[in-house]
Amino acid sequence: MKFKFHSIVLYILLVILPTTGIGATFYSYHSYKMKQENKQVAHTVLFLYRDYLDHHLGEAISALEMLTKVVGTETGNINGMKEIVHDTDGNDARFSGLYYATPEGIITIASEGDRPPVDVSDRKYIQNALQTKKTTVSSVITDRVLGHQAIMIASPIFNKQKELSGLLLASLRFDYISSSLNAIKPQYHFEVTDKYDVVFLTDDNNETSDAHSNMLTTPLQRLDWKVSVSPLPIHQKTLNQWVAVECIATLFLMSILFLLAQYMLLKRQTKLERQQNELQKIELVGTFAASTAHEIRNPLTGIKGLVALLKEKYKDEQDQFYFSIIEQEIERINEIVSEFLILGKPTAIIEQTYDVRTILNEVALIIQSEANLHNIVFHLHLPDRPVHIRCSKDHMKQVVLNITKNAIEAMTFGDTLTIFVTNNETHAQLQIIDTGKGIPKHIQKHLFHPFFTNKDTGTGLGLVICKRIIEMYNGHIFINSIENEGTTVHIEIPLHIV
Missing domain, CATH: 1.10.287 (Helix Hairpins)
Structure with a gap:
């Protein structure tokens, strides 16, 4: 039951929580990436709208200025100007109305037919056009002739003597511009505002507060207008x-x-x-x-x-x-x-400081005689300087003799047994190397197990005792062996500073 509970907790910690966290991270990353992609596309659409409006207004102003030259030739001919205004209004879908105003700012001719004169001299765009004698465009105002919201263009008319003879006014059709913008990218929400931030053009899509807050805006090049576009929402599915x-x-x-x-x-x-x-x-x-x-x-x-x-x-x-x-x-x-x-339980051991070289010299004769008996070549390599350790001499002799006995039993005629003694900064190091038949891999992991032996007369306690003795002195023992090549026993015991 306890193991099952731990497994559930581990599953939650290693699977459920990381998956949830990574899923949330993926969701945020892809959501952000999709929004950025939509924003980049919206920028492209925004510039399309801006270029279209600049082009549309440029053509409308150019057409009106061209028309003023034609009307200027009919200065004084009321019927001729009425005919030009009426015919042009019917042929140009960009305008909802064309008007002629006197130099005093009084509209006397309208494309819709005969109407009472209308005074527009108080309009700023009329005053600017009369003063500068250049074409001007109004902000969103009320068309006093037709009574609806409009953007008016006023272009001065000059007679043959290059004198100002009036103004030609044109009312831009909002529905025409809006339909054209909708036709470019119908899925996008857009807004066009004048210099007073009054929205006079928008699409037919339902606007959301989120869409409005994320709108991208850029000014027009020809007029003091701004066009704004909302990026498309991300595709949730x-x-x-x-x-x-x-x-x-x-x-x-x-x-x-x-x-x-x-x-x-x-x-x-x-x-x-x-x-x-x-x-x-x-x-x-x-x-x-x-x-x-x-x-x-x-x-x-x-x-x-x-x-x-x-x-x-x-x-x-x-x-x-x-x-x-x-x-x-x-x-x-x-x-x-x-x-x-x-x-058994450790007993009181009388430890003294010994030079490892002395201990090995004392057992070297025993090892040499045993090697000679089995026709084995024995080499002992000792350092020039003392290598002091704290131990029981009998214990260390027992370890060395036990290991060398195993090594000799594993060798045949002409093999070599070598003992190296070295040291580093902290430990004395003893290596007992034989060139015998080696130890199979499947046996090596059991070498220090009690009663494990592959010899007919062995007790399976020799290496266990050696390990126990070495560990009593805070040392380490481990064995490297390659089958058919030989075995190396490594022993490390802490140095004792005399």
């Missing part, structure tokens, strides 16, 4: 599809990560359990060994004494041979019991 696909991919990857994490945790838990089992096994063996070793030694001491007495009594050569075999076996039992005691 497309955004959701993208995010859904990416969330599914993220969920898949996070699930794989979760499974890997589960596997690693399970592997770690298995390793910890195995280590605990090994520790419990060693502790159990140690407790058993410590409790029985003394009990075994007591009768062995008596047996050994009795054998010594029998040797004195029976001098026959065959009897002496049997007694020697018994004594050898008793010594072997004592050695096994001594190994059991090391596996």
Whole structure:
């Protein structure tokens, strides 16, 4: 139940929360990217609208100025001017009305027919046109002739003597301009404002507050007008599809990560359990060994004494041979019991400072004689300077002899056994290298397990005892072996500064 709860928590932490966070990040990123793309397209549309309005107004002003020259030829001919105004208004869809105004600012001729005179002299665009004698465009005003909102263009008329003889006024059609802009990009919301920020042209789309707040604006080049365009809203369905696909991919990857994490945790838990089992096994063996070793030694001491007495009594050569075999076996039992005691609870150890070179020189003769017996070449390489460590000399001899004994047993005629002693700033380093048959990979991981052996007469405690001794002095031991090439045992023990 506890494991299941931990798995659920781990799944939430490694899968659900990251997927949610990454999904939110993807949503924000794609939303921002789509908005930026829509904004760039809206900029293009905005410039299209601006260029169209500039072109439309330019053509309208040019057409009106051209018309003033024609009307100027009919100065004084009321009927002729009426005919020109009426015919032009019917043929040019850009204008909703054409008017002739006197130099005093009185409209006397209208394209809609005979109408009472209308005084527009108070209009600023009329005053500017009369003063500057140039074409001017009004802001949004009320057409006093037709009574609706309009943009008026006033262009001065000159007679043959180049004297101002009146003004030709044109009322621009809002619906014509609006329809033309809508035809360019009908899906976009736009607004056209005059210099007073009065909106006089817009599309037929329903405007939202969000669209209005995000509008892009640019001024016209010909007039003091501004055109604004709202970027299109992002396509929510497309955004959701993208995010859904990416969330599914993220969920898949996070699930794989979760499974890997589960596997690693399970592997770690298995390793910890195995280590605990090994520790419990060693502790159990140690407790058993410590409790029985003394009990075994007591009768062995008596047996050994009795054998010594029998040797004195029976001098026959065959009897002496049997007694020697018994004594050898008793010594072997004592050695096994001594190994059991090391596996037991640590006892008080008398540590002293020793030079590693001295310890190895003392065991070198034993190793050399054993090597000669098996036709093995033995080399010992010692440094010129002392390498001091704190330890029990007997323990260190036992470690070296145990490892070299294993090495010699693994070698054949003509192989080489080499011992190197070095040191770094903190540790003495001992390498025992043989050129024997090596250790198979599937065995190497079990080398320091109690009672594991591949020898017929082995106890499986030798390397366990060596490791236990080295670790008693805060050292480390590990083995590198390549099958059919040889084995190297590395030992490191902290240096002792004398």
